[in-house]
Amino acid sequence: MIYLYTPRLAHESAINMKIGFLNTGFPKITLAFVLVIIIVIANVCFNYYIIRKNKATIQEMTEVINPYIESLEEFNLMVTESKMYATNWVYLQNNVDDKKSLDSLHKKRYPKLKKRLDEFIIAFHNNKDSRQLVSDSLVEVFVKFYRLIGIEKEIMRTLVSFDDYENPAKKFLCEELVESEVLPRTDSIMKKLNSIIRSNRETAVAMKAEIEKDSSRMTTIMMAASFGLLVFILMAVFFISNGIREPVLRMKSIVQQLGRGELPEEKIEAKKNVIGDMVSSVNALSDSFAQTSTFANEIGKGNLNVHYDKLSDNDLLGNALINMRNSLRSYSEDMEQQVKERTHEVIIKGRKLEIAYKEIRDSINYAKRIQESILPGNEMVTHVFKNSFIFYKPKDVVCGDFYWFGQQGDEAVIAAIDCTGHGVPGALMTVIGNSLLNQIVTSGGITSPSNILTQLDKKLHETLKQHGNIITNDGMDAAVVRYKLSKNEVTFAGAKRPLYLFKKGELIEIKGDKSPIGSFGHNLHKRFSEHRISMNTGDTLYMFSDGVQDQFGGDNGKKFMIKQFRDLLTNIQDLPMPQQATRIEKEMHEWQRDYEQTDDMLLIGIRF
Known part of the structure; x- marks a missing residue:
């Protein structure tokens, strides 16, 4: 009888496939399968919610909180630099670079940094959902730093020329400003800034802990879902085990061909004494795997002369392994020669570097002896x-x-x-x-x-x-x-x-x-x-x-x-x-x- 494959048959086949998707023939397995699908969907939805939430939190930390803290730390460093430059202005007369740096800090760097911090303050006040990271303390720090800048500018106006530095009254006035004004005010500002930075870091740590908590919860749920899936698989194996005879008979011929190292090309009807035949086939397959494993281990140890017996002339895996061994042997010989050549070059260069280093060190030590010899004796x-x-x-x-x-x-x-x-x-x-x-x-x-x-x-x-x-x-x-x-x-x-x-x-x-x-x-x-x-x-x-x-x-x-x-x-x-x-x-x-x-x-x- 000849069957024609028509569109109608294709449609009916598709319907049967849809029905067969849930019709396993085992009601308990079907129920377990439905439960697993529900668990998976619920797990996906919950994980999607957690991921979106964590993504929003991470985005807030990356785009707002961390840049804000980095700006505060930059402000803290700028205060320290201001103190150093002002001190050097008084005590290091010829340090032109520090003077230029102090002037640049007043006119360019600080206004630019303050503008960035003001933008963060405005953003925090406009965003009701954002965590409160800004307090009046930062405004207080701005005021104190403006006063500190005023004192430093007074020093800059007082000590301008060499004659100003030679003027005891001006020099003493500026030294007094450094000791009584610049240093105490700087310490006060840095303590306040450190307090603000520490508070904001604690907030960031809390947000990080919240992310970790959500991730832990998501991991727990995923493990529970995985456990449920495992239970379903065990149930399916248990209830379907009675229906495996037909698949085993169909696998018999495949196993026998695999035992000879060949790929199966045709189906053979089942024969009697199935278990005995399967044992023979599995043993043959096991022997093949054992020999292949031994061969692979020897290759891994570097024994590229190990012998391999093919199961037959058509043993695809055996032929591939032998070709691999021959290729590795050829490659190993080439690499060994290259390694010897490179090693020889490295040894020669290393000896040259060692000689050069010793000559330089000896020269410096000899220069030390020369220098010590020209110094007057005690x-x-x-x-x-x-x-x-x-x-x-x-x-x-x-x-x-x-x-x-x-x-x-x-x-x-x-x-x-x-x-x-x-x-x-x-x-x-x-x-x-x-x-x-x-x-x-x-x-x-x-x-x-x-x-x-x-x-x-x-x-x-x-x-x-x-x-x-x-x-x-x-x-x-x-x-x-x-x-x-x-x-x-x-x-x-x-x-x-x-x-x-x-x-x-x-x-x-x-x-x-x-x-x-x-x-x-x-x-x-x-x-x-x-x-x-x-x-x-x-x-x-x-x-x-x-x-x-x-x-x-x-x-x-x-x-x-x-x-x-x-x-x-x-x-x-x-x-x-x-x-x-x-x-x-x-x-x-x-x-x-x-x-x-x-x-x-x-x-x-x-x-x-």
């Missing part, structure tokens, strides 16, 4: 200045600070020099400076401190070609003292470095001239003034670079500052000079803590 200094110390602490292996000592008859000259930079560049400048001082004092016989500085500036310009077409800012800050033994008299001249003198326990600061040695941009024909002081027994003088006062440390990571340095020298006046050096080293170690050393440190103390 016995030379203590032969004249018996009660003295030299605190010398380089930042790197080699140093940009150095001290010099020489004697011409009844006169002894000692100098503390701070060269441009530190490390290797600074060390090169120290070698130049030491050589020039030897020419000026030892060879030229010049002992006048002002003439020494003048000649040092002239010769440094000539050495670095600063009068020609080459422009450089390399230079030195220097303090030079001549001690006349017969008169017990000290003569001082300084290039941007002062001399601290203690007479009867009172600190006297003798400022040096504000022109450095060398450095393009200053007058090339400089004159340096001299100061003569008669020394009495017990008088103490100090010459130093700026490395001590510029060192960061303490509880808040601030600079040591010149005021704290003066207090330290005052507090140790009752100590002998060797103990002073020990005390200073201890104080700097405790102040520095884990902070990196900022600059080279040099301090010379002499008691008469």
Whole structure:
């Protein structure tokens, strides 16, 4: 009989498929199937609701809350920068970059940041559903910061030129504004901002916790739905197990062909002793899988010579595995050769880098020995200045600070020099400076401190070609003292470095001239003034670079500052000079803590 496939038959077949979708022949399984569908739909709806809710919350955190908190943190950092720039305006006369940064902060950065924060405030007040993240505290911070800006602008108007910095009244007024106004107001603003930031972060954490709670709830429901689905599957397996005989008979021929490693092409009727036939087929299939597994494990271990017996000439899987082994063997041989070549190249390059690093390190260590050799020995200094110390602490292996000592008859000259930079560049400048001082004092016989500085500036310009077409800012800050033994008299001249003198326990600061040695941009024909002081027994003088006062440390990571340095020298006046050096080293170690050393440190103390 021949059956024609017509549109009517196709329609009836489609109807039967729709009916058969739920008509499993097992009412209990059908009921379980319906329940599973209901559970799945409910789970999908609930998860959709949770996902939409979490998406809205995450969007709010991403687009509103987190940007707002980041703006507050930027405001907090800006307050800190404002304090630093204002302080540097007062204490660092030549720090042009910080001055420009403070002016830019007032005119550009802060207005732009405040405009962004105002937009957040307006958005929060207009959105009734948004969490309340803005309070009157932020407005109060704006008012305080405006007042702080007013004080900083007063400092900026007061200290404009070099003459303003040399005016004691203006300098003291601005220092007082920094200590009594800028620093306290900054701390107050930062505490308020930190409180606002902390409150907003707590709100963000709460929102995050809510998202996690919803996600946990969604996970629990999904697990419950999965458990229900598993129960349904177990029920289906249990109730359908009695109807598997026909499928097993149809699978018999397929299993037998798979046992030979062949793909089934035709259907064979069922035979008697089905279980026995299935066992035989499964055993054959199991053996095939076992051999394939062993082969794959050996390949994974790198044994590309492992043997594989095909089940038959038409064993598709066996042929594929053998081809894979042969390809891997060829590829492995090529890669092994490439690895050997690359390894050889890496070893050669590594040895070259090791040699280069050792040469550079040896060169720097040799430069250190050279630099140490040009420094005067302690016995030379203590032969004249018996009660003295030299605190010398380089930042790197080699140093940009150095001290010099020489004697011409009844006169002894000692100098503390701070060269441009530190490390290797600074060390090169120290070698130049030491050589020039030897020419000026030892060879030229010049002992006048002002003439020494003048000649040092002239010769440094000539050495670095600063009068020609080459422009450089390399230079030195220097303090030079001549001690006349017969008169017990000290003569001082300084290039941007002062001399601290203690007479009867009172600190006297003798400022040096504000022109450095060398450095393009200053007058090339400089004159340096001299100061003569008669020394009495017990008088103490100090010459130093700026490395001590510029060192960061303490509880808040601030600079040591010149005021704290003066207090330290005052507090140790009752100590002998060797103990002073020990005390200073201890104080700097405790102040520095884990902070990196900022600059080279040099301090010379002499008691008469």
